[in-house]
Amino acid sequence: MIHFVGAGSGAVDLITVRGANLLKEADVIIYAGSLVNPDLLNYAKDSCEIYDSAKMTLDEVLDVMFEAEKENKMTVRLHTGDSSIYGAIREQMDRLDEVEIDYDVCPGVSSFCGAAASLKAEYTLPDVSQSVIITRMAGRTPVPEKESIASFAEHGATMVIFLSTGLLKDLSKELVKGRYTEDTPAAIVYKATWPDEKIMHCTVGTLYETAKENNVTKTALIIVGDVLDSEYSLSRLYADDFSTEFRQAKK
Template identity: 90%
Template sequence: MIHFVGAGSGAIDLITIRGAKLLKKADVIIYAGSLVNPDLLNYAKESCECYNSAKMTLDEVIEKMIEAENDNKMTVRLHTGDSSIYGAIREQMDRLDEEGISYDVCPGVSSFCGAAASLKAEYTLPDVSQSVIITRMASRTPVPEKENIASFAAHGATMVIFLSTGLLEKLSKELVKGGYSEDTPAAIVYKATWPDEKIIHCTVGTLYESAKENNITKTALIIVGDVLASEYSLSRLYADDFSTEFREAKK
């Protein structure tokens, strides 16, 4: 059996209870070494075989999974954050389907949730933004043209931008092109929830300079939107003149 496990956003105690139990039982762990906190491997038993997929191809990852299955061993494929976001999980599952190997998925805490917690921010504030756009800049790996940054920026919603720290000068221009002003609040969250986490508050127009001043070149999320400012409306759900299934409005 193969268990795809979301490692969480960085801090080792932010893995789920289910994920930690699977790590403790695993005979083989294949982990995304470029992003997963290596201290999570401390959950593994002494006899567990651990492989860093940052140094492996897809074929090599699948080969290790097949070997483990043939030896009747349980494998954990440990992905950063939650494997459903930029996890390259589908291509692995398709190959396992072809091989007739069973698998399941254990969700994790994505770094975009970890970043919000570190910022003490709410991405969906009444009358400010009720949508969150998770995306990334096109680089060596393209994105569909209809999903370019400027087209998303036109919505004025909260944006969480992955895998783009090395492209901040261009990112700022695309955000402004799409409709954000240069003084729209923004934040750079480096290694959210890790011990060496760093948070930089800035604006759309100062993203590049802020990252350069703090020597941040990778492993950071970019958050953009007026939810990082102070003005918003209170939730109607808890308003005293608002009835719900559980509470009558006060006269």
């Protein structure tokens, strides 16, 4: 059995209880060493075989899984955050389907959730933004043309931008082609929820300078939108003149 497990956003205690239990039971762990907190490996039993996928190709990762299955061993494939976001798990699952190896997925706390917690921010505020766009800049790995930063920026919604810390000059230019301005609030969250987390508040126009001043070149999320600094309306759900199936409005 192969278990794809989301490691959480960084802090060891932000892995799910299910994920921690799977790590304790695993005979083999393949973890994303460039991104996953290595302290999570302390959950592993002494006899567990551990592989760092940062140094492996897709075929090498799969070969470890196939060999473990032959030996009736349980494998945990430990991905950063939640594996459904930039986790590259579909290509692994398709190969497992081809050879009829069973697997399941244990969700994790994504770094975009960890970043919001660190910022003490709510991504969806009434009359400000009711949508969150999770995306990335095109770099060595392209993105579909219809999903350009500029096209998403037209919505003016909250944006959480992954894998783009080395492209901040271009990112700012693309953002202002949409509905944002250089003064739109932004934040850079380096290693959200890790012990060495760093939070930098800035604007769309000062993203590059802020990262440079703080020596941040990777492993950071960019958050953009008025939810970071704006007036907003109170939730109607809790308004005293609003009825729900659980509570009658007060006259």
